[in-house]
Amino acid sequence: MTAKIAKVERHAVFVPFVARVRREMERAGIHTWAEVEVVAVHIDNGVIGHGETIQNYTWGRVNLEERVLGQSPFSVMWDDSLGAGLQMALFDAAGKLAGVPVHRLLGPKVRDWCPISYWMHDTAPEKYAEEAKVAVSLGYTCMKTKPRPWFDVRRTMQLISEATPPYFAIDADWNAFLINAGIALPLLRELEDAFPKIKIFEDPIPRDDASGNRLLRQQLKTPLAHHYGVIPPRTGLELGGVCDGFVIGNGVAATLAQGHTAAQLNLPFFLQMVGTGLTTVMALHLGAVLSHAQWPAITCHELYEHPLLRRRIEVVGGHARVPEAPGLGVELDAEALARYGVERADHALPRRLIKVRRACGVNAYFANTAQKWVFFGQINQPVTEWGNHTEYLDDDGSPAFARLLAQASQAPVLTRE
Secondary structure, X not given: OOOOEEEEEEEEEEOOEOHHHHHHHHHHOOHHXXXXXXXXXXXXXXXXXXXXXXOOOOOOOOOOHHHOOXXXXXXXXXXXXXXXXXXXXXXXXXXXXHOOEHHHHHOOOOOOEEXXXXXXXXXXXXXXXXXXXXXXXXXXXXEEEOOOOOOOHHHHHHHHHHHOOOOOEEEEEOOOOOOOHHHHHHHHHHHHHHOOOEEEEEOOOOOOOHHHHHHHHHHOOOOEEEEOOOOXXXXXXXXXXXXXXXXXXXXXXXXXXHHHHHHHHOOOEEEEOOOOHHHHHHHHHHHHHOOOOOOOEEOOHHHEOOOOEOOOOOEEOOEEEOOOOOEOOOOEOHHHHHHOEOOOOOOOOOOEEEEEEOOOOEEEEEOOHHHHHHHHHOOOOOOOOOOOEEEEEEOOXXXXXXXXXXXXXXXXXXXXX
């Protein structure tokens, strides 16, 4: 008799970021990624599959278990619309039922060890250097960074380069803050000449700017990466190429389809699947069967206080080994699940201001990061300046702070101090 799904359980957990980066995540507005939903799929023969969703990231808050109850996990696991956690748990259960690791359900294995990168959100150059040292100590050989106009990118690249061994590589992800090719090209040329550890420029300008991205690709020595599909691959080819590789992260079916298309184009990519240990292991299984997952995967799992697994995922020379036990091949830490369990995640923060200090003496105050993104994205202040710095200011209880926060909540406040 075919095994059927008897029950789906959802466990809300709050896994804080490690203390050394927590305040920076709060300033960046992504402290909400600490909210995790762990999904357990119970099969009627006693097998249990596990998966996870980072609720405030890509597949957040999808609750469609009624579509899988009474079904075989093999018949529903390819449905990407079920959400990350449920789909992951279905693959875990299916692998356990079949007695094979998940990668055997996805296709022929092409590698035993998958490249993987350390990750840190935008932060001060000195803190980036500290995190780079942590990355090296944990076995990583590369790091994804987030250059922003409110910090000095040149100083950031200098300090990371000085803090790391000669073999260390840097991925600079701009999230389109360089606006257009005319602004981006001089800075990117300067950076690639001054800091040879930079190996990838990701999204320096908007992803849909086909002509601008084609120009950058023609003029730069450093590979250019873009998220798959914003400019369709065929359009990119017809234009003579708009990037040197892709960023891919989606449901399992879509990820495999996009990864195989990249292979046909002979273009590398990196998997970007943010989460704790469960998500990281799922990325390893996908990377094991996708021939062109040649750039280091991004999962961000090292910044969580706990991976939710019984054993840490070991990184050796910038690579992690693909599990070979049935299913995802790892064991969920039940004690950690109980310790971090919550009824409802609380993302409230104390009253704070963000202060961006330009080298020329102008200061810009913001009530939140979203406001700052729009302000710089519209070039209300320069985006390629030397010497900029950002501070996260706590409420000191003074009337002056209260007035400034009230003003900044309406619109960014510029001063010259």
